Amino acid sequence: xxxxxxxxxxxxxxxxxxxxxxxxxxxxxxxxxxxxxxxxxxxxxxxxxxxxxxxxxxxxxxxxxxxxxxxxxxxxxxxxxxxxxxxxxxxxxxxxxxxxxxxxxxxxxxxxxxxxxxxxxxxxxxxxxxxxxxxxxxxxxxxxxxxxxxxxxxxxxxxxxxxxxxxxxxxxxxxxxxxxxxxxxxxxxxxxxxxxxxxxxxxxxxxxxxxxxxxxxx
Numbered sequence: 001x002x003x004x005x006x007x008x009x010x011x012x013x014x015x016x017x018x019x020x021x022x023x024x025x026x027x028x029x030x031x032x033x034x035x036x037x038x039x040x041x042x043x044x045x046x047x048x049x050x051x052x053x054x055x056x057x058x059x060x061x062x063x064x065x066x067x068x069x070x071x072x073x074x075x076x077x078x079x080x081x082x083x084x085x086x087x088x089x090x091x092x093x094x095x096x097x098x099x100x101x102x103x104x105x106x107x108x109x110x111x112x113x114x115x116x117x118x119x120x121x122x123x124x125x126x127x128x129x130x131x132x133x134x135x136x137x138x139x140x141x142x143x144x145x146x147x148x149x150x151x152x153x154x155x156x157x158x159x160x161x162x163x164x165x166x167x168x169x170x171x172x173x174x175x176x177x178x179x180x181x182x183x184x185x186x187x188x189x190x191x192x193x194x195x196x197x198x199x200x201x202x203x204x205x206x207x208x209x210x211x212x213x214x215x216x217x218x
Contacts, residue, residue, distance in 0.1 A: 048196060048206065048213035052188055057170075057198060057212065058093070060187045064168060065097030067185060068138065071166065075136040077101045079162075081128065083153065084108040086142030089199035089207070090170045094140060105130050109149050122152045137162040142200050143171040147181035154181075171195065171212070188212075 072078050078098070082091035084106050095102050108126035137157065141150050150167060157165055169183035175192045190212075196202045197209030206213070 044217050046202075046215050046217045048209070049216055050211050051190065051193070051195060051214045052212035054198075054210040057187070061090075061093050062097055064185055064187060065094060068094075068166075068168070069098060069100060072100060072136055072138070072164075075100060077103055077135070079130070079132055079135050079137045080104050080140060081132075081137060081157075082106045082140045083142070083149070084126065085207075086200045087140045087170070090142055091140045094168075103130070107153065109153055122149050124156070132157065132160050132162045134161065134163050136164045137166070139165070139167040141167060141169040141183060142198075143173065143195070144169045144181065144183055144186075145173050145176045146178040148179055150183065151179045151181040170198070171200075 078100050080091060080095055080102055082088060082104065085108065091104065095104060105128045106126065107124070107128050109122055109124050139150070139153060139157065144150055150169070154165065154167060166185075167183040168185040168187075170187040172183065172186045172189050173192055174182075174189060194202070194215045195212050196206035196215055197211050197213045199207050200212070201207045202215055
């Protein structure tokens with residue numbers, strides 16, 4: 001018997017189309033290096049040591065996609081909510097691994113500004129465009145640190161009465177946790193290091209690195 005793979009329908013809002021068309025260019029950046037030395041205006045010199053390779057990230061995303069596929073196998077449409085800005089590379093790679101009908105939306109919440117330490121005060125800078133009541137929703141976060149951002153976002157979205165609400169984070173720093181919050185699925189558990197790359201920035205730089213790197217000040 002020949003089994004035909006089910007075709008997935010992915011509905012993207014207009015502001016996501018630009019990401020989809022340009023994500024390869026954005027993510028390429030310079031040739032992958034074990035170490036990058038850089039300096040930003042009004043910022044100290046620092047070195048970026050590779051912590052998690054691009055190959056390891058890609059392999060882990062494939063595994064996570066299989067888990068999500070099973071969890072939401074009966075969905076009519078999965079609403080994938082990316083928390084801007086750090087998740088934009090992660091969400092682009094993740095949805096392309098899902099054989100599900102998917103709609104992508106974005107929510108921007110911040111507790112960092114341009115610095116290294118969380119302010120603990122979470123601000124919603126951009127809300128969802130669509131409605132999630134009665135829908136299956138997956139929140140995609142780049143990193144769970146103190147837990148304040150994801151905790152408040154999940155609480156807020158729960159008030160909108162989704163049918164199912166799950167969360168996934170590429171990175172988790174459990175030693176930094178200040179609230180009882182953990183993503184349903186995690187890519188990598190990391191130590192308490194300041195990291196950049198693969199969408200994550202320091203002072204709005206280094207998002208385009210294809211790997212996760214540890215920042216070391218010199």
